[in-house]
């Protein structure tokens with residue numbers, strides 16, 4: 281069976297996390313992704329957080345599946361010529377260098393257009409145009425400047441960053457959508473275009489509900505589903521909401537049996553209005569179903585702490601999985617707090633290809649996260665990441681270089 285992006289060639293100039301997550305997705309959809317790295321060094325993550333001496337790190341392998349690796353010194357004049365040949369052959373150039381690095385290499389938008397007017401040039405940068413456009417940015421900086429950190433954590437504590445890599449992998453996802461959209465527009469215009477995904481913008485897009493709340497707060501001075509209501513105070517900006525549910529369905533994380541020694545013996549519980557009567561029955565507070573202080577969502581808002589404490593008295597008598605089973609029988613939305621160990625061992629995630637075991641010639645078998653987006657006519661087959669420069673000769677031959685020319689370029693340090 282063919283793949284959705286068969287025939288699309290990506291010149292992958294990405295490194296670290298944000299760019300590589302984008303090109304890995306495109307590779308999983310069938311694009312030929314040619315990763316350009318510096319000879320002798322490669323993507324810096326190959327050696328970061330190494331757990332097997334001499335082997336590419338999990339950081340690298342888990343972000344660079346299904347790609348080919350070529351080494352080119354793009355600051356060497358002969359290396360530049362190889363890169364030019366690749367630009368002429370590819371459809372998309374993806375990069376996430378520090379601002380200006382591509383220009384300093386001599387590959388401005390104008391130069392790339394001269395070489396290939398159909399080329400789409402897609403970039404991740406920390407910030408869009410403005411006062412910070414020249415700044416380098418990493419994941420947690422993006423979370424801080426995109427509004428996530430100020431709204432994450434508990435009211436009485438400092439801002440907190442989340443383990444979900446919304447700045448890097450989140451922006452990579454945004455960029456991938458920009459690229460396939462530009463490819464689609466090119467089928468009509470015949471022209472390439474620039475695609476920019478700024479990490480600050482990507483994080484803010486994912487924090488959209490908090491900008492919603494900022495405006496609600498300014499209008500009403502209070503947000504009744506936040507834990508600060510009714511006894512705490514609200515300031516001028518959206519406060520940290522602990523584990524409160526982001527939407528109109530109040531929720532909280534509750535202890536389950538074993539919480540004293542298992543840090544993940546908890547469940548997320550949502551007091552969804554349509555199943556309120558069932559909730560009352562399950563926790564043994566049948567009278568709350570009709571009592572005017574509890575029967576309606578509005579009546580419950582000032583009493584959420586008391587209500588969750590009562591539900592917790594029930595969840596503490598069950599393991600998180602037992603509680604999930606009972607609550608699901610009654611259609612009550614909830615979810616156990618799964619540890620990474622539990623996720624790694626989850627059989628159903630293995631069956632769907634969301635968690636995949638991959639074999640690597642140097643490090644051996646390891647687990648990775650497969651393609652989270654499933655296309656019925658374009659299944660993903662996760663292949664190991666390339667060794668540094670593994671495909672240099674193959675790609676050079678495809679570009680028309682002879683064996684002698686390849687050897688000479690290698691001797692000159694250009695590849």
Ligand code: CAO
Nearest residue numbers: 296297298317318353354355376377378381384406416417
């Ligand atoms: N041959 C020769 N030179 C190469 C090369 C190659 N194949 N590949 C890269 N280089 C050079 C670049 O041209 C650049 O040189 P100059 O500084 O002389 O222009 C240099 O390597 C370093 O590139 P960089 O500045 O991008 O790398 P860095 O480690 O200093 O910064 C990062 C890393 C991530 C902070 C920066 O790239 C950045 O801000 N990127 C945009 C935002 C982003 O993607 N951040 C998320 C990263 S994932 O957490």
